[in-house]
Amino acid sequence: EDQVTQSPEALRLQEGESSSLNCSYTVSGLRGLFWYRQDPGKGPEFLFTLYSAGEEKEKERLKATLTKKESFLHITAPKPEDSATYLCAVKDYGGSQGNLIFGKGTKLSVKP
Amino acid sequence: GAGVSQSPSNKVTEKGKDVELRCDPISGHTALYWYRQSLGQGLEFLIYFQGNSAPDKSGLPSDRFSAERTGGSVSTLTIQRTQQEDSAVYLCASSWDSVEQFFGPGTRLTVL
Numbered sequence: 458e459d460q461v462t463q464s465p466e467a468l469r470l471q472e473g474e475s476s477s478l479n480c481s482y483t484v485s486g487l488r489g490l491f492w493y494r495q496d497p498g499k500g501p502e503f504l505f506t507l508y509s510a511g512e513e514k515e516k517e518r519l520k521a522t523l524t525k526k527e528s529f530l531h532i533t534a535p536k537p538e539d540s541a542t543y544l545c546a547v548k549d550y551g552g553s554q555g556n557l558i559f560g561k562g563t564k565l566s567v568k569p
Numbered sequence: 570g571a572g573v574s575q576s577p578s579n580k581v582t583e584k585g586k587d588v589e590l591r592c593d594p595i596s597g598h599t600a601l602y603w604y605r606q607s608l609g610q611g612l613e614f615l616i617y618f619q620g621n622s623a624p625d626k627s628g629l630p631s632d633r634f635s636a637e638r639t640g641g642s643v644s645t646l647t648i649q650r651t652q653q654e655d656s657a658v659y660l661c662a663s664s665w666d667s668v669e670q671f672f673g674p675g676t677r678l679t680v681l
Contacts, residue, residue, distance in 0.1 A: 461611075489668050500573075500660050500672035501612075544612070548668060556602060556614035556628065557670060 459484045459549050463560035470535055470567050478530040478563045480545030488548040490528050491557060492521050495542045504543075535567045571595065573673035575661050581679045582651055590646045590676045594663030602670060603636055603646050607657040615659075618644065619667060651680045 460483045470476055482490065489508050493501035505514045507523040514521050518539065520531040530543055542564045546557035574593040582588050594601050603615040614628040618638045629635070633652075638644040648655055658677050662670040 491669070493672075498677075500575075500662075500674045503669060503671055506669055546612075556604075556617055556625075557612075558614075559612040561609075561611040 459547060459558045461545055461547055461558050461560035463543075463545050463563050465563060466561070467564045468566070470532075470565070472536055472567055472569050473534050475531070475533045475535070477532070478543055478545075478565070480528040480530070480560055481526060482528070482545075482547045484547050484549045484558075486550035488550045490523055491546045491548070492528070492530055493544040493546065495544055495562070501544055532565070535565075537567045537569050540565055540567045573661055573663050573671055575659075575673040575676050577676060578674065579677045579679075581681065583681050584653060585650055587647065587649045588651055588678065590648075590659050590678070592644045592646070592661030592663075592673060594642065594644070594661070595665075595671060598663035598665045598671075599641065600664040600667045600670075601638055601644050602662045602664070603644070604660045604662065605657045606660055606675070612660065615646070648678075651678075653680050656680045 462481045464479045489506050491506050492504040495501045505521040510525045512523050518533050522529045542562040544562045546559040548557050576591045599620045601618040604612040606612050616636045617625040633649045636646045656679050658675040660672050660675045662672045664670045
C-alpha cells in the first residue's frame with residue numbers, strides 16, 4: 458500500500474534560520490513526487506515535481522531533493538511569508554487510480 | 570490564465586439535505602479530480618475523470634456521494650442526505666497530463 462509520511466508535523470523557525478522538511482514514501486513504482494504549499498483557507502499551490510532519485514529543483518528560497526525513499530524540502534533563510542503548510546504527495550505507476558497520495562503536511566511558522 | 574475555480578466557496582447545510590458542489594477546471598485539462606480535506610487529515614481522494622473514460626470512483630466513501638462531468642469540462646459533486654461527518658473542505662484539481670495536478674480554492678462544507 459502506498460504511504461507518505463511527513464515530518465515534523467510542525468516547525469517553528471526564526472527569520473533567516475534555514476531548515477529542512479522530510480517526506481518519506483513507500484510506493485511500488487514512483488511516477489512522481491510532488492510538493493505543494495497550502496495557505497489557510499486556500500487550495501494547495503503547486504511547487505515542484507520530482508521524477509527520479511538524485512533530481513533537485515529550486516524556486517526562490519526552496520529546494521527539493523529526492524532519493525529512493527524520501528524527499529527533502531530545504532528552506533534557506535526563510536521569511537515570514539514562507540509560513541504555510543507544505544504538503545508532499547506521490548503518484549504510483551501501478552493501479553488504476555489517477556490520484557495522488559498525500560502526507561498530512563508540515564506546518565511551518567517563520568517568526569520575524 | 571484562469572486557474573481552477575470552485576463554487577460555492579462556503580456551504581452550510583442541515584443534516585439530511587442534499588448539496589451540489591461545482592468545479593470549473595483549467596481550460597484544456599482533460600483530467601479532473603475531487604479530494605476531501607478534513608481537519609487534521611491529509612487530502613483524501615474521491616473520484617477521477619479522464620477524458621471520455623469511465624470515472625474512477627474508488628475513493629467515494631459511500632453511495633451518498635456521486636459526481637458527474639459534463640462535456641469534458643465542468644464537474645459537479647453531489648452529496649445526498651448529508652451527515653455531520655461529511656463536513657470538510659472539498660477540493661477539485663485538474664491536469665493536462667494526469668501527473669501534475671492544479672487545485673482550486675475549495676468549498677468548505679459545514680453540516681449542522
